[in-house]
Amino acid sequence: MNGIFYFSSTGNSLFIAEQIKAELGGEIRYIPKFTGDVNVYDKIIIVSPIHSYGLPTLVYDFIANMKSAKPLYIVLNCGGLQANAPYFAYQLCKDTGLNIRSVQVVMMPEIYTLTFSQPKFAIKSALRKAPESLIPVIAAIRDDKEIIIPKPKKDRWTSKHLENREKWHMLATHFNITEDCTDCQKCIRICPVGNIKRENERIIFGDQCVACLSCYHRCPEKAIVYKNRRKKDRYINPLIQETNIGADQL
Ligand SMILES: Cc1cc2nc3c(=O)[nH]c(=O)nc-3n(C[C@H](O)[C@H](O)[C@H](O)COP(=O)(O)O)c2cc1C
Ligand code: SF4
Ligand code: SF4
The missing domain is CATH 3.30.70.20 (Alpha-Beta Plaits)
Structure with missing residues:
Protein backbone atom coordinates (compact mmCIF):
# COMPACT_ATOMS: atom_id res chain seq x y z
CA MET A 1 0.00 0.00 0.00
CA ASN A 2 1.11 3.60 -0.62
CA GLY A 3 1.81 5.90 2.30
CA ILE A 4 1.05 9.46 1.19
CA PHE A 5 2.63 11.80 3.74
CA TYR A 6 1.81 15.49 3.54
CA PHE A 7 2.31 18.82 5.19
CA SER A 8 -0.10 21.61 4.27
CA SER A 9 -1.09 25.01 5.61
CA THR A 10 -3.87 26.05 3.25
CA GLY A 11 -4.73 22.80 1.50
CA ASN A 12 -2.68 22.90 -1.72
CA SER A 13 -0.52 19.94 -0.70
CA LEU A 14 -3.56 18.16 0.71
CA PHE A 15 -5.28 18.57 -2.65
CA ILE A 16 -2.31 16.91 -4.37
CA ALA A 17 -2.23 14.13 -1.76
CA GLU A 18 -5.93 13.48 -2.36
CA GLN A 19 -5.42 13.34 -6.13
CA ILE A 20 -2.61 10.81 -5.68
CA LYS A 21 -4.79 8.71 -3.38
CA ALA A 22 -7.66 8.84 -5.89
CA GLU A 23 -5.39 7.58 -8.70
CA LEU A 24 -3.00 5.22 -6.93
CA GLY A 25 -4.72 4.36 -3.65
CA GLY A 26 -3.09 4.42 -0.24
CA GLU A 27 -3.34 6.13 3.09
CA ILE A 28 -2.92 9.87 3.60
CA ARG A 29 -0.90 10.73 6.72
CA TYR A 30 -0.30 14.21 8.16
CA ILE A 31 3.44 14.54 8.81
CA PRO A 32 3.36 16.58 12.07
CA LYS A 33 1.15 13.98 13.78
CA PHE A 34 2.75 10.82 12.39
CA THR A 35 4.40 8.66 15.05
CA GLY A 36 4.35 5.26 13.32
CA ASP A 37 6.82 3.43 11.10
CA VAL A 38 6.92 4.51 7.44
CA ASN A 39 8.08 1.00 6.55
CA VAL A 40 4.57 -0.40 6.84
CA TYR A 41 4.05 1.09 3.38
CA ASP A 42 5.33 -0.32 0.05
CA LYS A 43 5.85 3.10 -1.52
CA ILE A 44 6.40 6.32 0.40
CA ILE A 45 5.12 9.50 -1.23
CA ILE A 46 5.80 12.87 0.40
CA VAL A 47 3.78 15.92 -0.66
CA SER A 48 5.06 19.25 0.58
CA PRO A 49 4.97 22.96 -0.18
CA ILE A 50 8.22 24.74 -0.94
CA HIS A 51 9.09 27.19 1.83
CA SER A 52 11.63 29.82 0.97
CA TYR A 53 13.27 27.88 -1.89
CA GLY A 54 13.60 24.73 0.19
CA LEU A 55 11.69 22.34 2.41
CA PRO A 56 9.48 23.42 5.32
CA THR A 57 11.17 22.72 8.66
CA LEU A 58 8.81 19.91 9.66
CA VAL A 59 9.21 18.11 6.31
CA TYR A 60 12.97 18.51 6.42
CA ASP A 61 13.07 16.97 9.91
CA PHE A 62 10.71 14.16 8.90
CA ILE A 63 12.95 13.17 5.97
CA ALA A 64 16.18 13.62 7.91
CA ASN A 65 14.90 11.19 10.58
CA MET A 66 13.54 8.58 8.18
CA LYS A 67 15.09 5.12 8.10
CA SER A 68 13.79 3.23 5.13
CA ALA A 69 14.83 1.44 1.96
CA LYS A 70 11.32 1.71 0.48
CA PRO A 71 10.99 3.62 -2.80
CA LEU A 72 10.44 7.27 -1.99
CA TYR A 73 8.77 9.87 -4.23
CA ILE A 74 8.53 13.56 -3.42
CA VAL A 75 5.99 15.95 -4.90
CA LEU A 76 6.71 19.59 -4.09
CA ASN A 77 4.39 22.48 -4.88
CA CYS A 78 4.94 26.19 -4.91
CA GLY A 79 3.70 29.54 -6.12
CA GLY A 80 6.16 29.77 -9.01
CA LEU A 81 9.71 30.04 -7.70
CA GLN A 82 11.09 26.59 -6.98
CA ALA A 83 14.75 27.67 -7.23
CA ASN A 84 16.90 24.74 -6.03
CA ALA A 85 14.27 23.24 -3.72
CA PRO A 86 14.06 19.96 -5.71
CA TYR A 87 17.82 19.55 -5.47
CA PHE A 88 17.81 20.30 -1.71
CA ALA A 89 15.12 17.66 -1.20
CA TYR A 90 16.87 15.12 -3.43
CA GLN A 91 20.23 15.66 -1.77
CA LEU A 92 18.75 15.43 1.72
CA CYS A 93 17.26 12.03 0.80
CA LYS A 94 20.61 10.86 -0.62
CA ASP A 95 22.49 12.08 2.46
CA THR A 96 19.96 10.30 4.69
CA GLY A 97 20.49 7.06 2.75
CA LEU A 98 16.93 6.88 1.42
CA ASN A 99 15.83 5.21 -1.80
CA ILE A 100 14.74 8.43 -3.52
CA ARG A 101 13.20 7.78 -6.94
CA SER A 102 11.94 11.21 -7.96
CA VAL A 103 11.34 14.79 -6.88
CA GLN A 104 8.70 16.58 -8.93
CA VAL A 105 7.18 20.06 -8.70
CA VAL A 106 3.63 21.30 -9.34
CA MET A 107 2.56 24.96 -9.43
CA MET A 108 -0.22 26.02 -7.06
CA PRO A 109 -1.54 29.35 -5.76
CA GLU A 110 1.05 31.35 -3.81
CA ILE A 111 0.32 31.69 -0.08
CA TYR A 112 3.32 33.72 1.05
CA THR A 113 1.21 36.84 0.75
CA LEU A 114 2.05 38.76 3.91
CA THR A 115 3.28 41.80 2.02
CA PHE A 116 1.63 41.52 -1.39
CA SER A 117 -1.66 40.20 -2.77
CA GLN A 118 -1.89 37.39 -5.27
CA PRO A 119 -4.28 38.53 -8.05
CA LYS A 120 -7.51 36.48 -8.14
CA PHE A 121 -6.96 35.53 -11.80
CA ALA A 122 -3.58 34.00 -10.91
CA ILE A 123 -5.16 31.91 -8.16
CA LYS A 124 -7.92 30.74 -10.49
CA SER A 125 -5.49 29.97 -13.27
CA ALA A 126 -3.19 27.92 -10.99
CA LEU A 127 -6.16 25.94 -9.63
CA ARG A 128 -7.50 25.30 -13.13
CA LYS A 129 -4.15 23.98 -14.39
CA ALA A 130 -3.28 21.89 -11.33
CA PRO A 131 -5.26 18.68 -12.10
CA GLU A 132 -3.75 18.41 -15.59
CA SER A 133 -0.23 19.13 -14.40
CA LEU A 134 -0.59 16.31 -11.88
CA ILE A 135 -1.27 13.66 -14.53
CA PRO A 136 2.39 13.08 -15.55
CA VAL A 137 3.53 13.51 -11.95
CA ILE A 138 1.24 10.74 -10.71
CA ALA A 139 2.10 8.57 -13.74
CA ALA A 140 5.81 8.84 -12.92
CA ILE A 141 5.12 7.59 -9.40
CA ARG A 142 2.88 4.78 -10.64
CA ASP A 143 5.51 3.69 -13.20
CA ASP A 144 8.38 4.07 -10.71
CA LYS A 145 10.16 6.41 -13.11
CA GLU A 146 13.53 7.44 -11.72
CA ILE A 147 14.19 11.17 -11.98
CA ILE A 148 17.68 12.24 -10.95
CA ILE A 149 18.00 15.89 -10.01
CA PRO A 150 21.30 17.26 -11.27
CA LYS A 151 23.47 19.48 -9.07
CA PRO A 152 22.28 23.03 -9.75
CA LYS A 153 24.32 26.01 -10.80
CA LYS A 154 24.83 28.78 -8.24
CA ASP A 155 21.81 31.05 -7.87
CA ARG A 156 20.88 33.92 -5.60
CA TRP A 157 18.04 32.05 -3.85
CA THR A 158 19.94 29.16 -2.30
CA SER A 159 21.67 31.26 0.33
CA LYS A 160 18.35 33.02 1.03
CA HIS A 161 16.80 29.69 2.00
CA LEU A 162 19.37 29.13 4.71
CA GLU A 163 19.24 32.77 5.82
CA LYS A 227 3.14 43.93 11.21
CA ASN A 228 -0.26 45.64 11.61
CA ARG A 229 -0.96 45.57 7.87
CA ARG A 230 -4.73 45.50 7.47
CA LYS A 231 -4.72 43.35 4.31
CA LYS A 232 -7.84 41.22 3.94
CA ASP A 233 -6.86 38.66 1.31
CA ARG A 234 -6.60 35.16 2.71
CA TYR A 235 -6.52 31.82 0.92
CA ILE A 236 -7.80 28.30 1.55
CA ASN A 237 -7.73 25.82 -1.33
CA PRO A 238 -11.37 25.59 -2.48
CA LEU A 239 -10.96 22.04 -3.85
CA ILE A 240 -10.53 20.39 -0.45
CA GLN A 241 -12.45 20.39 2.83
CA GLU A 242 -10.65 22.69 5.19
CA THR A 243 -11.38 20.40 8.14
CA ASN A 244 -9.28 17.72 6.43
CA ILE A 245 -6.11 19.84 6.66
CA GLY A 246 -4.10 18.22 9.42
CA ALA A 247 -6.06 14.96 9.33
CA ASP A 248 -5.20 11.47 8.10
CA GLN A 249 -7.36 9.78 5.47
CA LEU A 250 -7.03 6.02 5.84
C1 LIG B 1 6.97 30.40 4.54
C2 LIG B 1 6.61 30.19 3.10
C3 LIG B 1 7.59 30.28 2.14
C4 LIG B 1 7.28 30.06 0.80
N1 LIG B 1 8.29 30.11 -0.11
C5 LIG B 1 8.01 29.88 -1.41
C6 LIG B 1 9.07 29.89 -2.39
O1 LIG B 1 10.25 29.99 -2.06
N2 LIG B 1 8.74 29.75 -3.70
C7 LIG B 1 7.44 29.60 -4.09
O2 LIG B 1 7.19 29.52 -5.29
N3 LIG B 1 6.40 29.54 -3.20
C8 LIG B 1 6.67 29.67 -1.87
N4 LIG B 1 5.66 29.61 -0.94
C9 LIG B 1 4.31 29.30 -1.41
C10 LIG B 1 3.90 27.84 -1.20
O3 LIG B 1 4.93 26.95 -1.55
C11 LIG B 1 2.67 27.47 -2.04
O4 LIG B 1 1.69 28.44 -1.97
C12 LIG B 1 2.12 26.10 -1.64
O5 LIG B 1 1.26 25.66 -2.65
C13 LIG B 1 1.38 26.12 -0.30
O6 LIG B 1 0.93 24.80 -0.03
P1 LIG B 1 0.03 24.41 1.23
O7 LIG B 1 -1.31 25.06 1.06
O8 LIG B 1 -0.08 22.93 1.12
O9 LIG B 1 0.76 24.83 2.44
C14 LIG B 1 5.93 29.79 0.41
C15 LIG B 1 4.94 29.70 1.39
C16 LIG B 1 5.26 29.88 2.73
C17 LIG B 1 4.18 29.77 3.76
S1 SF4 C 1 2.22 30.46 14.72
FE1 SF4 C 1 3.66 30.01 13.08
S2 SF4 C 1 3.74 27.78 13.03
FE2 SF4 C 1 1.89 28.31 14.18
S3 SF4 C 1 0.24 28.33 12.65
FE3 SF4 C 1 1.02 30.44 12.83
S4 SF4 C 1 2.58 30.61 11.19
FE4 SF4 C 1 2.22 28.38 11.53
S1 SF4 D 1 -10.69 34.73 15.74
FE1 SF4 D 1 -9.06 35.00 17.27
S2 SF4 D 1 -8.95 33.05 18.35
FE2 SF4 D 1 -10.13 32.67 16.46
S3 SF4 D 1 -8.57 31.98 14.97
FE3 SF4 D 1 -8.74 34.19 14.74
S4 SF4 D 1 -7.17 35.07 16.07
FE4 SF4 D 1 -7.46 32.93 16.68
Whole structure:
Protein backbone atom coordinates (compact mmCIF):
# COMPACT_ATOMS: atom_id res chain seq x y z
CA MET A 1 0.00 0.00 0.00
CA ASN A 2 1.11 3.60 -0.62
CA GLY A 3 1.81 5.90 2.30
CA ILE A 4 1.05 9.46 1.19
CA PHE A 5 2.63 11.80 3.74
CA TYR A 6 1.81 15.49 3.54
CA PHE A 7 2.31 18.82 5.19
CA SER A 8 -0.10 21.61 4.27
CA SER A 9 -1.09 25.01 5.61
CA THR A 10 -3.87 26.05 3.25
CA GLY A 11 -4.73 22.80 1.50
CA ASN A 12 -2.68 22.90 -1.72
CA SER A 13 -0.52 19.94 -0.70
CA LEU A 14 -3.56 18.16 0.71
CA PHE A 15 -5.28 18.57 -2.65
CA ILE A 16 -2.31 16.91 -4.37
CA ALA A 17 -2.23 14.13 -1.76
CA GLU A 18 -5.93 13.48 -2.36
CA GLN A 19 -5.42 13.34 -6.13
CA ILE A 20 -2.61 10.81 -5.68
CA LYS A 21 -4.79 8.71 -3.38
CA ALA A 22 -7.66 8.84 -5.89
CA GLU A 23 -5.39 7.58 -8.70
CA LEU A 24 -3.00 5.22 -6.93
CA GLY A 25 -4.72 4.36 -3.65
CA GLY A 26 -3.09 4.42 -0.24
CA GLU A 27 -3.34 6.13 3.09
CA ILE A 28 -2.92 9.87 3.60
CA ARG A 29 -0.90 10.73 6.72
CA TYR A 30 -0.30 14.21 8.16
CA ILE A 31 3.44 14.54 8.81
CA PRO A 32 3.36 16.58 12.07
CA LYS A 33 1.15 13.98 13.78
CA PHE A 34 2.75 10.82 12.39
CA THR A 35 4.40 8.66 15.05
CA GLY A 36 4.35 5.26 13.32
CA ASP A 37 6.82 3.43 11.10
CA VAL A 38 6.92 4.51 7.44
CA ASN A 39 8.08 1.00 6.55
CA VAL A 40 4.57 -0.40 6.84
CA TYR A 41 4.05 1.09 3.38
CA ASP A 42 5.33 -0.32 0.05
CA LYS A 43 5.85 3.10 -1.52
CA ILE A 44 6.40 6.32 0.40
CA ILE A 45 5.12 9.50 -1.23
CA ILE A 46 5.80 12.87 0.40
CA VAL A 47 3.78 15.92 -0.66
CA SER A 48 5.06 19.25 0.58
CA PRO A 49 4.97 22.96 -0.18
CA ILE A 50 8.22 24.74 -0.94
CA HIS A 51 9.09 27.19 1.83
CA SER A 52 11.63 29.82 0.97
CA TYR A 53 13.27 27.88 -1.89
CA GLY A 54 13.60 24.73 0.19
CA LEU A 55 11.69 22.34 2.41
CA PRO A 56 9.48 23.42 5.32
CA THR A 57 11.17 22.72 8.66
CA LEU A 58 8.81 19.91 9.66
CA VAL A 59 9.21 18.11 6.31
CA TYR A 60 12.97 18.51 6.42
CA ASP A 61 13.07 16.97 9.91
CA PHE A 62 10.71 14.16 8.90
CA ILE A 63 12.95 13.17 5.97
CA ALA A 64 16.18 13.62 7.91
CA ASN A 65 14.90 11.19 10.58
CA MET A 66 13.54 8.58 8.18
CA LYS A 67 15.09 5.12 8.10
CA SER A 68 13.79 3.23 5.13
CA ALA A 69 14.83 1.44 1.96
CA LYS A 70 11.32 1.71 0.48
CA PRO A 71 10.99 3.62 -2.80
CA LEU A 72 10.44 7.27 -1.99
CA TYR A 73 8.77 9.87 -4.23
CA ILE A 74 8.53 13.56 -3.42
CA VAL A 75 5.99 15.95 -4.90
CA LEU A 76 6.71 19.59 -4.09
CA ASN A 77 4.39 22.48 -4.88
CA CYS A 78 4.94 26.19 -4.91
CA GLY A 79 3.70 29.54 -6.12
CA GLY A 80 6.16 29.77 -9.01
CA LEU A 81 9.71 30.04 -7.70
CA GLN A 82 11.09 26.59 -6.98
CA ALA A 83 14.75 27.67 -7.23
CA ASN A 84 16.90 24.74 -6.03
CA ALA A 85 14.27 23.24 -3.72
CA PRO A 86 14.06 19.96 -5.71
CA TYR A 87 17.82 19.55 -5.47
CA PHE A 88 17.81 20.30 -1.71
CA ALA A 89 15.12 17.66 -1.20
CA TYR A 90 16.87 15.12 -3.43
CA GLN A 91 20.23 15.66 -1.77
CA LEU A 92 18.75 15.43 1.72
CA CYS A 93 17.26 12.03 0.80
CA LYS A 94 20.61 10.86 -0.62
CA ASP A 95 22.49 12.08 2.46
CA THR A 96 19.96 10.30 4.69
CA GLY A 97 20.49 7.06 2.75
CA LEU A 98 16.93 6.88 1.42
CA ASN A 99 15.83 5.21 -1.80
CA ILE A 100 14.74 8.43 -3.52
CA ARG A 101 13.20 7.78 -6.94
CA SER A 102 11.94 11.21 -7.96
CA VAL A 103 11.34 14.79 -6.88
CA GLN A 104 8.70 16.58 -8.93
CA VAL A 105 7.18 20.06 -8.70
CA VAL A 106 3.63 21.30 -9.34
CA MET A 107 2.56 24.96 -9.43
CA MET A 108 -0.22 26.02 -7.06
CA PRO A 109 -1.54 29.35 -5.76
CA GLU A 110 1.05 31.35 -3.81
CA ILE A 111 0.32 31.69 -0.08
CA TYR A 112 3.32 33.72 1.05
CA THR A 113 1.21 36.84 0.75
CA LEU A 114 2.05 38.76 3.91
CA THR A 115 3.28 41.80 2.02
CA PHE A 116 1.63 41.52 -1.39
CA SER A 117 -1.66 40.20 -2.77
CA GLN A 118 -1.89 37.39 -5.27
CA PRO A 119 -4.28 38.53 -8.05
CA LYS A 120 -7.51 36.48 -8.14
CA PHE A 121 -6.96 35.53 -11.80
CA ALA A 122 -3.58 34.00 -10.91
CA ILE A 123 -5.16 31.91 -8.16
CA LYS A 124 -7.92 30.74 -10.49
CA SER A 125 -5.49 29.97 -13.27
CA ALA A 126 -3.19 27.92 -10.99
CA LEU A 127 -6.16 25.94 -9.63
CA ARG A 128 -7.50 25.30 -13.13
CA LYS A 129 -4.15 23.98 -14.39
CA ALA A 130 -3.28 21.89 -11.33
CA PRO A 131 -5.26 18.68 -12.10
CA GLU A 132 -3.75 18.41 -15.59
CA SER A 133 -0.23 19.13 -14.40
CA LEU A 134 -0.59 16.31 -11.88
CA ILE A 135 -1.27 13.66 -14.53
CA PRO A 136 2.39 13.08 -15.55
CA VAL A 137 3.53 13.51 -11.95
CA ILE A 138 1.24 10.74 -10.71
CA ALA A 139 2.10 8.57 -13.74
CA ALA A 140 5.81 8.84 -12.92
CA ILE A 141 5.12 7.59 -9.40
CA ARG A 142 2.88 4.78 -10.64
CA ASP A 143 5.51 3.69 -13.20
CA ASP A 144 8.38 4.07 -10.71
CA LYS A 145 10.16 6.41 -13.11
CA GLU A 146 13.53 7.44 -11.72
CA ILE A 147 14.19 11.17 -11.98
CA ILE A 148 17.68 12.24 -10.95
CA ILE A 149 18.00 15.89 -10.01
CA PRO A 150 21.30 17.26 -11.27
CA LYS A 151 23.47 19.48 -9.07
CA PRO A 152 22.28 23.03 -9.75
CA LYS A 153 24.32 26.01 -10.80
CA LYS A 154 24.83 28.78 -8.24
CA ASP A 155 21.81 31.05 -7.87
CA ARG A 156 20.88 33.92 -5.60
CA TRP A 157 18.04 32.05 -3.85
CA THR A 158 19.94 29.16 -2.30
CA SER A 159 21.67 31.26 0.33
CA LYS A 160 18.35 33.02 1.03
CA HIS A 161 16.80 29.69 2.00
CA LEU A 162 19.37 29.13 4.71
CA GLU A 163 19.24 32.77 5.82
CA ASN A 164 15.42 32.76 6.06
CA ARG A 165 15.36 29.45 7.94
CA GLU A 166 17.41 31.07 10.70
CA LYS A 167 14.64 33.65 11.23
CA TRP A 168 11.48 31.56 10.77
CA HIS A 169 10.97 30.74 14.43
CA MET A 170 10.38 34.45 15.11
CA LEU A 171 7.93 35.13 12.27
CA ALA A 172 4.77 34.89 14.37
CA THR A 173 6.12 37.45 16.83
CA HIS A 174 5.35 39.95 14.04
CA PHE A 175 1.68 38.96 14.05
CA ASN A 176 -0.89 41.15 15.77
CA ILE A 177 -4.45 40.26 16.71
CA THR A 178 -7.08 42.81 15.72
CA GLU A 179 -10.34 43.67 17.47
CA ASP A 180 -12.10 41.26 15.05
CA CYS A 181 -10.88 38.26 17.06
CA THR A 182 -13.81 36.32 18.53
CA ASP A 183 -11.63 34.17 20.79
CA CYS A 184 -12.66 31.00 18.92
CA GLN A 185 -9.16 29.57 19.52
CA LYS A 186 -9.03 27.86 16.14
CA CYS A 187 -5.54 29.25 15.60
CA ILE A 188 -4.38 27.46 18.76
CA ARG A 189 -5.85 24.18 17.52
CA ILE A 190 -4.38 24.30 14.00
CA CYS A 191 -0.84 25.50 14.70
CA PRO A 192 1.30 22.45 13.86
CA VAL A 193 3.89 23.23 16.54
CA GLY A 194 1.79 24.56 19.44
CA ASN A 195 3.22 28.06 19.04
CA ILE A 196 -0.05 29.87 19.84
CA LYS A 197 -1.41 30.20 23.36
CA ARG A 198 -4.04 32.14 25.28
CA GLU A 199 -2.84 34.18 28.21
CA ASN A 200 -4.74 36.84 30.14
CA GLU A 201 -7.64 36.40 27.70
CA ARG A 202 -5.41 37.22 24.77
CA ILE A 203 -3.96 35.18 21.90
CA ILE A 204 -0.18 35.23 22.04
CA PHE A 205 2.51 33.83 19.76
CA GLY A 206 5.68 32.14 20.92
CA ASP A 207 9.11 31.90 19.33
CA GLN A 208 8.79 28.37 17.93
CA CYS A 209 7.02 29.33 14.68
CA VAL A 210 7.72 27.32 11.53
CA ALA A 211 6.34 30.10 9.30
CA CYS A 212 3.60 27.94 7.81
CA LEU A 213 0.99 30.75 7.80
CA SER A 214 -1.87 28.38 8.68
CA CYS A 215 -3.10 30.67 11.43
CA TYR A 216 -2.80 33.75 9.23
CA HIS A 217 -4.84 32.31 6.35
CA ARG A 218 -7.33 30.22 8.28
CA CYS A 219 -8.45 32.56 11.06
CA PRO A 220 -12.19 32.89 10.24
CA GLU A 221 -12.16 36.60 11.13
CA LYS A 222 -8.91 37.51 9.33
CA ALA A 223 -7.95 38.87 12.72
CA ILE A 224 -4.29 37.83 12.49
CA VAL A 225 -2.34 40.53 10.70
CA TYR A 226 1.34 40.86 9.85
CA LYS A 227 3.14 43.93 11.21
CA ASN A 228 -0.26 45.64 11.61
CA ARG A 229 -0.96 45.57 7.87
CA ARG A 230 -4.73 45.50 7.47
CA LYS A 231 -4.72 43.35 4.31
CA LYS A 232 -7.84 41.22 3.94
CA ASP A 233 -6.86 38.66 1.31
CA ARG A 234 -6.60 35.16 2.71
CA TYR A 235 -6.52 31.82 0.92
CA ILE A 236 -7.80 28.30 1.55
CA ASN A 237 -7.73 25.82 -1.33
CA PRO A 238 -11.37 25.59 -2.48
CA LEU A 239 -10.96 22.04 -3.85
CA ILE A 240 -10.53 20.39 -0.45
CA GLN A 241 -12.45 20.39 2.83
CA GLU A 242 -10.65 22.69 5.19
CA THR A 243 -11.38 20.40 8.14
CA ASN A 244 -9.28 17.72 6.43
CA ILE A 245 -6.11 19.84 6.66
CA GLY A 246 -4.10 18.22 9.42
CA ALA A 247 -6.06 14.96 9.33
CA ASP A 248 -5.20 11.47 8.10
CA GLN A 249 -7.36 9.78 5.47
CA LEU A 250 -7.03 6.02 5.84
C1 LIG B 1 6.97 30.40 4.54
C2 LIG B 1 6.61 30.19 3.10
C3 LIG B 1 7.59 30.28 2.14
C4 LIG B 1 7.28 30.06 0.80
N1 LIG B 1 8.29 30.11 -0.11
C5 LIG B 1 8.01 29.88 -1.41
C6 LIG B 1 9.07 29.89 -2.39
O1 LIG B 1 10.25 29.99 -2.06
N2 LIG B 1 8.74 29.75 -3.70
C7 LIG B 1 7.44 29.60 -4.09
O2 LIG B 1 7.19 29.52 -5.29
N3 LIG B 1 6.40 29.54 -3.20
C8 LIG B 1 6.67 29.67 -1.87
N4 LIG B 1 5.66 29.61 -0.94
C9 LIG B 1 4.31 29.30 -1.41
C10 LIG B 1 3.90 27.84 -1.20
O3 LIG B 1 4.93 26.95 -1.55
C11 LIG B 1 2.67 27.47 -2.04
O4 LIG B 1 1.69 28.44 -1.97
C12 LIG B 1 2.12 26.10 -1.64
O5 LIG B 1 1.26 25.66 -2.65
C13 LIG B 1 1.38 26.12 -0.30
O6 LIG B 1 0.93 24.80 -0.03
P1 LIG B 1 0.03 24.41 1.23
O7 LIG B 1 -1.31 25.06 1.06
O8 LIG B 1 -0.08 22.93 1.12
O9 LIG B 1 0.76 24.83 2.44
C14 LIG B 1 5.93 29.79 0.41
C15 LIG B 1 4.94 29.70 1.39
C16 LIG B 1 5.26 29.88 2.73
C17 LIG B 1 4.18 29.77 3.76
S1 SF4 C 1 -8.57 31.98 14.97
FE1 SF4 C 1 -8.74 34.19 14.74
S2 SF4 C 1 -10.69 34.73 15.74
FE2 SF4 C 1 -10.13 32.67 16.46
S3 SF4 C 1 -8.95 33.05 18.35
FE3 SF4 C 1 -7.46 32.93 16.68
S4 SF4 C 1 -7.17 35.07 16.07
FE4 SF4 C 1 -9.06 35.00 17.27
S1 SF4 D 1 2.22 30.46 14.72
FE1 SF4 D 1 1.02 30.44 12.83
S2 SF4 D 1 2.58 30.61 11.19
FE2 SF4 D 1 3.66 30.01 13.08
S3 SF4 D 1 3.74 27.78 13.03
FE3 SF4 D 1 1.89 28.31 14.18
S4 SF4 D 1 0.24 28.33 12.65
FE4 SF4 D 1 2.22 28.38 11.53
